[in-house]
Amino acid sequence: MNLIKKTGIVICQRTYRESDKMLTLFLKDLGKINSYVHGAKKLNNKLFCASQTFLYAQFLLRENKNFYSIDQIDIIENLSPKNYINFCYATxxxxxxxxxxxQNEPANNILILLVKTLKILNSQIDTQYIARIFEFKFMKLNGFEAQTNFCHNCHQLKNQMYFDENGVVCKNCLDPTKTFCKISPNAINLLNHLVHTKFNELITYSFEKSIIKELITPSRIFIYSNLEINLNSKKFICEIENSK
Ligand SMILES: [Zn+2]
Incomplete structure (x- = not known):
């Protein structure tokens, strides 16, 4: 049995058996792991308050035959969103x-990105802008870098450009059997910043709301064409973004 101390964040929690909780932790050097808090749902358990989603903390873990249980939680910061919209985005x-x-694949850069993103969600920065920063940075850190300067196929920039699963594309190179949308020069400029400008610099910029909104469809095309995943939160994010 090994005792390990790691910093990270609770990204998911589920009830396990009657009074236990299973937390999915995203930890420095360990990546994503599942861990158990025994008796977490009993009110007198000292870990009860601590074992919540969005908690950024140092966890003392007990490793036993590929299972982890949590012995202690030292809170660094509670990154819980302060309103419903922010809660939806954080989720x-x-x-x-x-x-x-x-599981068990270290991804320290993605952990840093997630923590920074959750921290600024409660700031005055436009949530849709934060979401697009997170998405394009997340994709890039996973090896999916959108082409943003010119057509990804012929390397030219024309008056009217489009966006598909690889990034910016011209009309001649567009594959109509794939999902695509139109993209304006202003939106291409924003996209270029999202992919190439550092996170800390990006959050000091401001862009017009209409230009930020233009990247809703490209971000969805880019994520869902490249990652084969189905997200429960996709539905309510779409509802929020289509109505705002
Ligand atoms: Zn082209």
Missing amino acids: YFCELVDKYLM
Whole structure:
């Protein structure tokens, strides 16, 4: 039996048996793991309050035959969203990480991205802008970098450009059997920043709401054409973004 101390975040929680909880933790150097908190649902359990989704903490874990149980939680910051819309986005980011990443594969850069993103969700920054930053950075860190400067096939930039699963594409190179949408020069410029500008710089920029909205469809095309995953949170994110 090994004792391990790691920093990370709770990305999912489920009830397990009657009074236990199973937490999916995303940890530095360990990646995504499942761990158990015994008696977590009993109110007098000292881990009860701590074992919540979006908690950023240092976890003392007991490893036993590929199972982890949590011995202690030292809270660094509770990154719980402060309103319903932010809660939906935070759930979506965590689900994207949970569904796409493999168990026990360290992904420290993605952990940093997730923590930074959850931290700024409660700021004044436009939530749709935050979502697009997270999505295109998440995709890039997983090896999917959208082409943003010119057509991904012929390397030219024409008056009217489109967007498909590889990024920006011209009319001549467009494959009509694949999902695509139109994209304006302003949206291409924003996309270029999302992919190539550093996170800390990006959050100091501001873009017009209409340009940010233009990237809703490209972001969905890019994620769902490249990652074969089905997200429960997709439905409510679509509802929020289509109505705002
Ligand atoms: Zn082309």
